[in-house]
Amino acid sequence: MLSRNIQSCSLIAGITLLAACGEPQPSGMQAPPAATVSVTTVQARAVSYYDEIPANVKALQEVELRAQVSGYITGIYFKEGDQVKKGQKLYTIDQQQTQANYQQALANLSVQEANLAKAEKDVERYRELDKKDAIAKQQVDYAEATYEAAVKQVEAARAMVSSSQTNVRYSTIVAPFDGTIGISQVRLGASVSPGQTLLNTVSSNDPIGVDIAVDQREILRFSQLLNSSAAETDSIFQLVLGGETYPHFGTLSFIDRAVDPQTGTIKMRIEFPNPEHVLRPGMSATLRVASYAENAITVPFKSLTELLGEFLVYVVQDDKVSQQKVAKGRQIGMDVIIESGLISGQTIVVEGVQKLREGSTISIQ
Numbered sequence: 043m044l045s046r047n048i049q050s051c052s053l054i055a056g057i058t059l060l061a062a063c064g065e066p067q068p069s070g071m072q073a074p075p076a077a078t079v080s081v082t083t084v085q086a087r088a089v090s091y092y093d094e095i096p097a098n099v100k101a102l103q104e105v106e107l108r109a110q111v112s113g114y115i116t117g118i119y120f121k122e123g124d125q126v127k128k129g130q131k132l133y134t135i136d137q138q139q140t141q142a143n144y145q146q147a148l149a150n151l152s153v154q155e156a157n158l159a160k161a162e163k164d165v166e167r168y169r170e171l172d173k174k175d176a177i178a179k180q181q182v183d184y185a186e187a188t189y190e191a192a193v194k195q196v197e198a199a200r201a202m203v204s205s206s207q208t209n210v211r212y213s214t215i216v217a218p219f220d221g222t223i224g225i226s227q228v229r230l231g232a233s234v235s236p237g238q239t240l241l242n243t244v245s246s247n248d249p250i251g252v253d254i255a256v257d258q259r260e261i262l263r264f265s266q267l268l269n270s271s272a273a274e275t276d277s278i279f280q281l282v283l284g285g286e287t288y289p290h291f292g293t294l295s296f297i298d299r300a301v302d303p304q305t306g307t308i309k310m311r312i313e314f315p316n317p318e319h320v321l322r323p324g325m326s327a328t329l330r331v332a333s334y335a336e337n338a339i340t341v342p343f344k345s346l347t348e349l350l351g352e353f354l355v356y357v358v359q360d361d362k363v364s365q366q367k368v369a370k371g372r373q374i375g376m377d378v379i380i381e382s383g384l385i386s387g388q389t390i391v392v393e394g395v396q397k398l399r400e401g402s403t404i405s406i407q
Contacts, residue, residue, distance in 0.1 A: 076405040079394035081358055082345075086337040086386040091374045092330040095254045097281070099325040101245035102313070103219055109234035109241060110212040111135055122225050125319075126217040126244065133215040133241055135234060140213050144206035151199040158192040165189040221246040222319070245323050248316040252281060252292060254329050255307040261297070264310060268294050279312050280330040281321075288327075290315045333372075339380040343373060345392045355384065356391040356398050358406075363391060365400050 117134035120126060165185040171177035217223070224243045228234060234241070256264060267275050279292035291314075298309040312329065314321060346368070347354045353370045356363040368383030384390070391398060398404070 076361070076403040077394055077397040078405045078407050079356075079363075079391045079398070080407050081389050082342065082392050084339060084341060084380075084384050084386055084388045084390060086339055088334070088336050089338045089340060089374055089379065090332065090334045091372055091379075092280070093333055093372070094282075095256065095329045095331065097252045097254045097312075097327045097329040099321050099323055099327060100251040100253050100311070101221075101247065101323040102249065102251050103221065103246040104243065104323065105218050105245075106243050107132065107215055107241040108237060109135060109215075109239045110236050111140055111209050112235050113137075113139060113213065113233070115228050115230055115232045115234060118226060118230060120223055122223065124223055125247075126221060126223050128217055128219045130217045131214055132217055132223065133228075135213045135215075137210060137213045140206065140209040144203070144210050147199070147203040147206040151196070151203050154192070154195045154199040158189075158196050161185070161189040161192040215241060217244055219244070219246060247319050247321075249313045250316040250321045250323070251295065252312045252314060252321075252327065252329060254310050254312070255302075255305070256310055258301045258306050258308055261301075261308060264294065264297060268297060278332045279314075280332070281314060282328040282330055283320075283325070287330075288314065288320070292329075335379070339384050339386065340374065340377040341380055341384070341390060342392050343376055343378045345390055345395060346370065346378065347395055356395055356402075357384075358389040358391065358404065361403055361405075363398055363400075363402050363404055 113136040115133060116136050119131045119133070126132065165182075165188070168177055168182045168185040172179070172182045221244045224245075226242050227240050232239075267278065275293060277291050279294065281288035281292065292312040295311045295313045301308045341355065345355055347356075347365075353368050354365045355368055357366045366383060369381040371379035371381040373379075391404070393407070394404075
């Protein structure tokens, strides 16, 4: 009985399966609806923009003032942060020892000059006697040698006087050029050692330099700017400090002799007028370099899609789109320069790119 029921169920299942197979299948899945997008036609146009480069402010001249003689600071003749003039007295160091050495050197010079005068008279007298064979040749030779030694001793004494005089002069430290003096590193009465003790630093302030590091691919461009006249490069270089634009324009001063092989960059310096002394050495700033492109391909930034570090746009072909890889350049406001990958006249999707994929059908809004 059980076997007969199983056979009956199997028969019914088979009939049902055959009936299902024989029924007509529903039509294939409907294609997704066309994505509604906005498009634009790519056009080449002239654009101007700024390249922004990190920069550091540098003094064109900067000197560390160090003591050249030992002693004690006996005078400080400036106010820290003052503008100083070339030759202005800044510090004095106790001159008692240096003056004593100088006077001793002068006295030694007088002694040596007296010895020279005596040796000169002796040698002249012996030479006359030698002409008459009235003196031994050996005595003449001794006189000649004494005279030569006296000449050398006078020269040495004069050198000692000059050295002592220089030390006296070094006891007074003066400004080497016009500039700004910093905070004094010593106070009155401080002991200083020659070549070791730092007294202060003086730096020039007008004009002032701004140093940048530029990719080696930009050398040709900046070389052309360096060789251009001042009128042609006027207003090309601007400085931004804390979001505010510095009111004076700069001029490219020099390009370094070599590229840094570690970074692939080369150093350059731009000089800026600094009449208000706003710019100070050590400041960080942003240098803006004005640039101009005659026939640049620009597209709205929102038309780009980034995929694995590459940028794509959707190019319209009839009622479908295809992905096209592009090289993104400088962003200018809401647009971006396309360095390669697009040509003028192509139509690309601007709005709705997030709904697209390769080969998607579109409906242009």
